[in-house]
Amino acid sequence: MTIRHRVGLAAAVAGSAIAGVALPSVAHAADQSVIYVDNAQNRQFCTDAGTGTQDRPFCTIQAAVDLAEPGQTVQVQAKPGNVYPEMVTVKRSGLPGKPITIKSDIPYGTPQTIVGTHSWTAGTLPAPHALVLSGVHDITVSGFQFEAPQESVLVQDSERIVLNRNTVLGGNPDFNGNPSYPAPTPSLRITGKSAATTVSRNRVSGNGTTGIAVDTGVAGTAITTNVIVNSHTGGLLVTGAPGTVVASNTFAKNCGNDVSLAGNSSGATVVNNVITKIVAPRCSDPALKSATNLSVSADSVTGTTVDYNSIVPAADGVSYQWGSSPYTTPGDFRATGQGAHDNAADPKIPYYTADFKPQAAEGLTDAADATAPGMLDTDFYDNPRADHPQIANTGTGVGYYDRGAIELQDETSAWLHGTASPTPDHPLHAQFQTQYQIGWAPDGARLDFGDGSGQENLVQGSGQIDHDYPAPGTYTAKATATTKTGLVRTFSVTLTIAPVPAISLYPQIGSEDQATARVSFRDNTTSPWPVVRYTVDFGDGSAPVVTEGANPPIGLTHDYGVGGDYTVTETVVDNHGRTGTASFTAHVKGPHAGVPFAGYLGGPTTQVGIFDNGRWHIDYNKRNGTPSGHDSFGDAGDIPVIGAWENTCQCQLGIFRPSTSTFALRLRSGAVVAVPFGEPGDIPVVGAWDRNGHDQLAIYRPSTRTLAVRHDNTLITTFQFGDNGDLPIVGDWDGVHHAQFGLFRPGHNPGESNTFILRHDDGSISTASFGATGDVPVVGDWQRTGRTTYGIFRPSSHVFALNNPNTGAADPIFTLYN
Numbered sequence: 121m122t123i124r125h126r127v128g129l130a131a132a133v134a135g136s137a138i139a140g141v142a143l144p145s146v147a148h149a150a151d152q153s154v155i156y157v158d159n160a161q162n163r164q165f166c167t168d169a170g171t172g173t174q175d176r177p178f179c180t181i182q183a184a185v186d187l188a189e190p191g192q193t194v195q196v197q198a199k200p201g202n203v204y205p206e207m208v209t210v211k212r213s214g215l216p217g218k219p220i221t222i223k224s225d226i227p228y229g230t231p232q233t234i235v236g237t238h239s240w241t242a243g244t245l246p247a248p249h250a251l252v253l254s255g256v257h258d259i260t261v262s263g264f265q266f267e268a269p270q271e272s273v274l275v276q277d278s279e280r281i282v283l284n285r286n287t288v289l290g291g292n293p294d295f296n297g298n299p300s301y302p303a304p305t306p307s308l309r310i311t312g313k314s315a316a317t318t319v320s321r322n323r324v325s326g327n328g329t330t331g332i333a334v335d336t337g338v339a340g341t342a343i344t345t346n347v348i349v350n351s352h353t354g355g356l357l358v359t360g361a362p363g364t365v366v367a368s369n370t371f372a373k374n375c376g377n378d379v380s381l382a383g384n385s386s387g388a389t390v391v392n393n394v395i396t397k398i399v400a401p402r403c404s405d406p407a408l409k410s411a412t413n414l415s416v417s418a419d420s421v422t423g424t425t426v427d428y429n430s431i432v433p434a435a436d437g438v439s440y441q442w443g444s445s446p447y448t449t450p451g452d453f454r455a456t457g458q459g460a461h462d463n464a465a466d467p468k469i470p471y472y473t474a475d476f477k478p479q480a481a482e483g484l485t486d487a488a489d490a491t492a493p494g495m496l497d498t499d500f501y502d503n504p505r506a507d508h509p510q511i512a513n514t515g516t517g518v519g520y521y522d523r524g525a526i527e528l529q530d531e532t533s534a535w536l537h538g539t540a541s542p543t544p545d546h547p548l549h550a551q552f553q554t555q556y557q558i559g560w561a562p563d564g565a566r567l568d569f570g571d572g573s574g575q576e577n578l579v580q581g582s583g584q585i586d587h588d589y590p591a592p593g594t595y596t597a598k599a600t601a602t603t604k605t606g607l608v609r610t611f612s613v614t615l616t617i618a619p620v621p622a623i624s625l626y627p628q629i630g631s632e633d634q635a636t637a638r639v640s641f642r643d644n645t646t647s648p649w650p651v652v653r654y655t656v657d658f659g660d661g662s663a664p665v666v667t668e669g670a671n672p673p674i675g676l677t678h679d680y681g682v683g684g685d686y687t688v689t690e691t692v693v694d695n696h697g698r699t700g701t702a703s704f705t706a707h708v709k710g711p712h713a714g715v716p717f718a719g720y721l722g723g724p725t726t727q728v729g730i731f732d733n734g735r736w737h738i739d740y741n742k743r744n745g746t747p748s749g750h751d752s753f754g755d756a757g758d759i760p761v762i763g764a765w766e767n768t769c770q771c772q773l774g775i776f777r778p779s780t781s782t783f784a785l786r787l788r789s790g791a792v793v794a795v796p797f798g799e800p801g802d803i804p805v806v807g808a809w810d811r812n813g814h815d816q817l818a819i820y821r822p823s824t825r826t827l828a829v830r831h832d833n834t835l836i837t838t839f840q841f842g843d844n845g846d847l848p849i850v851g852d853w854d855g856v857h858h859a860q861f862g863l864f865r866p867g868h869n870p871g872e873s874n875t876f877i878l879r880h881d882d883g884s885i886s887t888a889s890f891g892a893t894g895d896v897p898v899v900g901d902w903q904r905t906g907r908t909t910y911g912i913f914r915p916s917s918h919v920f921a922l923n924n925p926n927t928g929a930a931d932p933i934f935t936l937y938n
Contacts, residue, residue, distance in 0.1 A: 155184045158197035159204060181208045181222070181235065190258065191218035198224055198233040205237050207247035207268070214258030216280065224263035232265040232287055236272060250290070253278045254312075262286060270305045277312035285321045285502075288331075306333035306357070315339045319346060321500050321525070326351035331374070336360030336383060342367070344494040345525045347476050349373045352403075354411075359383045362423075367494030368392040370476050370525040372469050375403035376411045377441075387423035390414060392488040392495065394467050394478060394524030397434035415441040426458040428489045428515070430465045430523050439464070461489070461514075467524065477526050480508060485528055490517030499527035506530055509561050509605050530607050532559035534578065534599035536567070538613040547620045547648030548589040552613075554578050556601060565601035592619040623647045623700030627656075627690040638679045639706055641688070643672035649694040659686040659706070680708050685735045685752070707735055713915035718900040719762030719771040721749075726900025728913075728920055730936060731760035736773060737936070742902070742922070744934045753786055763806035763815035765793070771815075776804035783817055797830055807850040807859025815859075820848035827861055841879065851899040851908025853878045853886075864897035864910075876910045890923055898922075902932065 155172035159179045168183040170176045177197065178184045181204055184194040191214065196204070214220040224233035236250025248270035253259055257279035265287040266272040272290030275281050290307040307326040310317050315338070324331040324346060331351035334341050338361040345368045348355040354376035358364045360383030367389065371378035378395045381388050395413040413431045416424060421443050431439045431450060440447040440459070447453040450462035465487075467478030478484060485508050489495075498504055505521050506529050513519035522528055535555035543549050556565040556578040565578040569587050576585055578599060589595060598612040626644040641656055654667040658678045667673045680686065689703040714732035721727045721738060729738040729747060733756035737747035754760070754775035761774040765785045774785040781798040795817060798804070802819035809816045809829045818829040825842045839861070842848075846863040853860050865875040873889040876897070880886065891912035898911045902922045911922035922932045 152192070154193045154195050155188060156195050156197055157181050157184045157204075160197070160199055160202055180204065180206055182206055185210050185212065185220070185222060188212055188220045188222075190214040190220060193221040193223065196222070196224040196233055196264075198226065203234040206235065207237070207249050207252065208235060209252040209254070210256050210259055213256040216258060219258040219260045219280070219282070221260045221262075223261070226263055232263060234265045234267065236266050236268040236290075249274050252276070253281055257281075260284065266290065271307065271309045273308045275308075275310045275314050275317055277314060278317070279315045281314070281317045283308070283317070283319050283322060286323075288322055288324045290326065304329035304353075306330040307351075309333045309335065310338050310341055310361075311335035313337050313339075314341075316341075318342045318344070320344050320496060321346065321502070323347045323349070324351075324355075325349055326353075330354045330357045330376075332356045334358040334361045334364055339363060341365070342494045344368055345496050345500050346370075347372075347500055347525050348378075349476060351375065354378065354380055356380065357382065358385045358388065358420075361385050362387045364388045365494035366390045366393060367492055368488065368496065368499075368521075368523070368525060369394075370467075370469075370478075370500075371395045371413075372476055373398045373471070377415045378411075378413050380415045380417075381420040381424065382415075382417050383419060385417070385420040385424075388416075388420060388425070389493050390416075390424070390426045391428050391492040392521070392523050393429045394484070395429060396432040396467055396469060397437055398469060398471055411437060412441045412446070413437070413439050416443065418443040424458075426453075426462065428461045428487070428492065428523060429459070430463055430467065430484050430487075432464055432466050461487075463487075465523075475526070478522075478524060478528070480511060480528055482511060483514070484524070485511045485522050486520040487514045488521035488523045489515060490519070490521040492516075495521065500525040503527055503529050507605070530559035530561075530603060530605070531557055532562060532601050532603050532607055533557045533609050534565045534601035534611050536597060536599040536611045536613050538597050538615045540615050540617050542618070542648070545648075545650050546588055548592065548617050550587050550589060550595075550597075550615060550617065552585045552587065552597065554583040554585060554599060556580050556583070556599075558601075559603060559607075561604040561607075563602040563604045565599060568598045568600070570595040570597045589617045592617050620648045623651075623692060623694065623698060625690055625692060625700050625702035627688065627702055627704060638677055639688075639708055641673065641676040641678065643674075643676075643690065645672060645690075645692050645700070647692065647694050647700070649696045649698070651692045652695050653693040655691040657689045657691075659688050685733060707732070713918060715760055716896055716898050716913035716920070717760040717762055718898045718911075720764075720769060721762070721771055725902055725904045728898055728900070728911075728922075728936070730913075730918075731758075734758065736760070739920075739934075739936050742920070742932050742934060744936075746937060754784070759804055761804050761806050763817075764808075765814060767813040774806075776819075778802075795830075798828070803848055805848045805850045807861075808852075808857070809859050811858045818850070822846070842877075846877075847897060849876070849897055849899050849910070851878075851910075852901075852906075853908055854880055855905075855907040856881060862899075866895065867891075867893040869893065874912065888923075888925070891921065 156174045156177035158166055158177040166177050166179040168179050172178045172184050188194055226232045237246035250266035250268040250272045252274045254276040260282040262284040267289040272288050288307045306329055307324055330353055331348045336359055340363055342365040347370045349372050351374045355371045355374040355378040357380045362385055413433055433439045438446040438448050440453045442456050450459055450464055453459045463483040465481045465483035467484055469476050469478055505527050507520035515521050537553040539551055541549055541551045558580055566575040567578055568575045571589055594616045596612055596614045598610055601609045624646045628642045650670050654673055655664050657664040660680055686706050687703055688706045691701045693699050714730035717731050718726050718728045723740055727738055727740055734754040736751040738749035740748045753773045758775040758777050761776055762771045765772050772786050776783050783795040783797055785793045797817055798819035802821050805818045805820055806815050810831055820827050825840055827839045829837050842863045846865050849862040849864050850859050861879050863877040867874050870893055872893050874891040874895055876888045878886045895912035895914050898913055899908050901908055903924055905926045907926050909923050909925055913920050918937050919935050924931055
């Protein structure tokens, strides 16, 4: 900060006896420019036994100031409103140009870091002060709220002390109503042989008595740019302290005299202050109500300068007491030769206010003496000096400093909050909430989105702006408000626009017609950007169906020439040229009933199912409904076979391809073994012919009614059995743990029964009638009896009927569709 002192003030300070005060020797922190203090509740590692590093801070301020050296900073880390319940006594000094700085960087306007004790219980007195500076020099203290029952801040016999940007409360009863201790005292006292003390940008309130007291013997004090309010018996009392500078302060809501120069306080400067009697209801004493704004004793008149103040007295009070003479108005006071530029411009500070900001007014705004002693370059809030374009400059120097502690600012401002908020069809969308407040000479406000797309004007007050970014990324958007006087206010936000998700396609078959090989297609595409083209390829060589525009295909159906498995592919294109593709297999039933099969595929009994052009539909439950399992192996025209190709009870899938007379056997590992065997027209059969734990391949040649078995040693044995039209079946009819041969003789005439012909090991034959014309045979151990029995599949109705002659149980009859 820059402070202008009266000529001769530095010389008076240099001659002070304090400069040679001896200090006790204390251990210090080596090569550490900042000493940290942090007693926040969430910090578990503070200690007063260390050196105050950031990761191991001190718990108390006292421990830190006891260690501080010239040029070091005691940094008090705290959340807003955090409390240090201690009386801090500074015992060490800095050097000219290298002060010890004690600070807390809580922004003004938020609850500051509280230091001191205030409340007490009956019979127990708290520490009287929050901060004591006694016999020390070159100390700067800022950013705290001091409160204690006696003087919250006591400066005694100290030199070059700076108290800046603090809140000082004290000298008043505690919050529980206990009386002051031991008697009413000022909130801040400067006493003894103190010299060159600067009190700047503080908010001081002395509800019990005076806000600030400067005592006899003190020299070169500057009271500048403070807000001194709510004091019970006066704002500032200077007693016997010549050369005191009182500059650019705001006094309001004080009972008693706002500024008093008592005793011999000659050579003072009282300049650029706002002193207004907003009388509080608690000022019930008539003497307090009618007190004077500025009182200068007869012994203080000599050499004292009063000018450029705005003074508004109480309704029944006077503005000045100059020696023994009262003066009601600034105009009257000019008869003394003082106050040539004083006036009664009312700052119109509301009674209920927290910031004591005045209203713009002629004689108050742009009306201070910028060259006066004690003037600062920035105001109470550290805001710069500002020139109001609608008010004439009547001040001295640059001409536009305001009177009082608070410099009116052009309230032009821009505020911005942005969020990425993707919406359907707008995946790179962001939404901005804006605030634009106009001030003295508005020239508009604009929002730059940070993507090179240009700017958009902001509306006065609150607004909302939507924007689509061109690509994913991190962008800094900036709102800028300008004035015709060249003032620029900006507010920036950074937001991340996520990459655009891929197109999601979930095409589905709506229904499958069992009679005409027809499917209906349903589109379930979701796309960040609008889809403009849909293409559906039904996988049978027909021309794809293309739908242009934003509406997906609705009610789309397709007829196939034959039932089977088809790969249906949907391709979509959005309006940004991105493509999405998805495929799925549509199994179309149609008129093709499929080929029945039976075998041990994972259950205790034989399962049945339907093989349809390479698609296996397996029923593990043998009851009405759709198949409970599906698999793919083989192609259209293949014949299904099931067998234990490896030494395991569970069978594996296989096919016989008539066109090449080749068996293809799928093993448990997924490998496929191809075995050429037979001739075109042969019918494949599988059975445990060799009794060695796995099955062997065989074919039945209808033209010669011959069964040919291929053994593990590659030898082939043959056996002739049956008549023309018979179909081969293989099973363990007698429970002898190996394959036995049999035939299925279909009924040829309507209503004629089918005949199962079973050949036993001893050569005998047994027969049984089961089913009707058009049925297809299946065999298996339906009830886990250890013996194979028979059944039929009726293609016309998709009905399985399974015989249970070995258990007496009812024959399972159920419908199964492929």
